Amino acid sequence: MAVNYSVVARRNPNPVGEGEVKYYGQAQAAGEVTIDQLAEEIAYSTTLTDGDVLNAIRALVAQIRKHIQNGQIVRLEALGSFRLTFSGAGASSAEEYSPALIRSVNLRFTPGASLKQVLSRNVLKFVRVPLLKDKEEEEAAPEEDSEEEVV
Numbered sequence: 001m002a003v004n005y006s007v008v009a010r011r012n013p014n015p016v017g018e019g020e021v022k023y024y025g026q027a028q029a030a031g032e033v034t035i036d037q038l039a040e041e042i043a044y045s046t047t048l049t050d051g052d053v054l055n056a057i058r059a060l061v062a063q064i065r066k067h068i069q070n071g072q073i074v075r076l077e078a079l080g081s082f083r084l085t086f087s088g089a090g091a092s093s094a095e096e097y098s099p100a101l102i103r104s105v106n107l108r109f110t111p112g113a114s115l116k117q118v119l120s121r122n123v124l125k126f127v128r129v130p131l132l133k134d135k136e137e138e139e140a141a142p143e144e145d146s147e148e149e150v151v
Contacts, residue, residue: 003124004028006131028129068107078114082107 005025012020039053048056067074068084075081086105091097117123 001125002030002127004030004127004129006129008131025126026131028132076112078112080112080115081110083110084108 004027006028007023008026009021009023012022035054035057036050039050039057042048042053043050046053064074064082068082071084073081073083084105085108086102088102088104091101111119
């Protein structure tokens with residue numbers, strides 16, 4: 001198993017850095033897995049049908065939504081936990097603060113111990129791949145006529 005990455009140039013926005021360009025690694029997804037694919041894989045390794053698995057996942061999502069809306073942290077053992085966060089403007093005093101100052105609400109996921117193990121640099125193998133937009137440009141470029149040499 002490997003994690004793909006590409007290298008991207010980023011300019012330092014800090015005036016002290018004077019717009020210096022540095023190169024950083026950026027994760028590149030190797031594809032995606034749908035809920036249907038997960039359900040099929042889980043069904044294959046258990047006594048459940050893929051429909052049973054899909055129903056359980058959908059019920060789990062509904063319950064997570066309900067508890068998040070009630071301001072609760074949802075802990076799913078080794079998987080991790082979900083919690084609500086928000087950001088917004090500050091007020092001059094605690095008395096002046098009101099929910100009207102909240103600009104955005106987010107859902108944060110914190111991986112559990114089992115998932116954290118997978119995120120270890122000692123476990124992951126990194127493979128450099130072309131930057132996605134560079135790859136698209138290569139594919140879009142017209143191919144040059146190549147003449148085959150007949151021997």
